Amino acid sequence: MKLAFLGPHGTNSEEAALCMNRISKKDMELVACDTIYDAIRAVDEDDVDYCLVPVENSIEGSVRITLDTLAHDVDLQIEAELVWSVHNQLLVKDENVPIHTIISHAQPLAQCRQYLKTHYPQVKTEAVASTARAAEKVSRLGSGYAAIATKSAGDLYGLKLIDSDIQDREDNFTRFILLTKKEHGEKLAPPANMMLICQIDGRAGSLYELLGDFARRKVNMTRIESRPARTGLGEYIFFIEIDVDVKEDILQEALTAAAAKCFWLKNLGAFPVFRGSVN
Known part of the structure; x- marks a missing residue:
């Protein structure tokens, strides 16, 4: 199997990919890509089996190209997350x-x-x-x-x-996600989080109602972010992450209720979270 990452050799992404390779025990061949977009598309086009790409940094926030590509260009699932300690x-x-x-x-x-x-x-x-x-x-x-x-x-x-270690904060972490085609997915450990992408209408209270479906069932939302929907000025899609440590029937009930309030909802799956460092 092959695992794509943002190259060339010597990047933080390669070090994180080497760590994920050890965690997964898949002994994958690492493939360097010129851009994050290229790494994600390589999975979508079956050139590789997996890619590991950054999605968020604790200092600088979200990696927009990762979010936008997941929302608009591909249909992949998240198999795992790696919280990587970054040293500059x-x-x-x-x-x-x-x-x-x-x-x-x-x-x-x-x-x-x-x-x-x-x-x-x-x-x-x-x-x-x-x-x-x-x-x-x-x-x-x-x-x-x-x-x-x-x-x-x-x-x-x-x-x-x-x-060495010239980053402004000691706690400089980047979240990487391991992406694969749905038919390739395997769980490396019990899942902890789930990522959803959705678009809702722009009327007052619609986002409040969507989030209420999770709140009423005690499903903890760990992150929410909006990005342009590319359908018109002032129209947005939302990235929502939730804690899946609830009963399966309650989680499914919340997802069904939320989907009914959306123009569309994409579920990128539930996934485990690992931590790693080059040290």
Whole structure:
């Protein structure tokens, strides 16, 4: 089997994928993709069996391309979630030359915003497709450039570590989700959460009524977020996550009642939650 991730080699996504491979005990071949969208589409088009993609960071919030692709472009299920502890490192080719440009993915640049403001206030920043792309580019450009990336990317591209764990908060976590086709799904452990995507009408009280179907049955909602529905200005879809630690009949009753209030409702399935770190 094959597992796609956001490449190239040396990204946080690859480290998380290696961890998920160990958890799943599937011994999957890892396949690097250029973008998160490409990784998800690779599953949908049967080029790979699974993909592991980020969906939310504890500092910077949701990964919009993941949410939008799940809502509009594919019909996949979540087999598992991995809460990954993210560590950002500052890497250079030549540690004796002053830094004038720092390169990374947009998320790590944002996760290290205060650090950069304090230590490198005059330095330019540049966003690229992944942290490993940043390391590769710094290796190629040489002196004066730095990358925010993983230690493994630094080793891979011959860079020197000049500062470690530069993220603004110690509790910097990214939630990754393991996606697969519905017919491939297997449960790795008892499920803890469920993700739903739905669209409701825009009349006053409609969202309140939808959420009430869960509240009245004591089904705990752990997260809700809206995104544009792409059907018109001011029209939205909702991503809802719920705790499935309730009786099966009560959960199904809540889902049925909620679906009746929606134009459409997509259930991405119930899934277990694991934790991991490169350390």
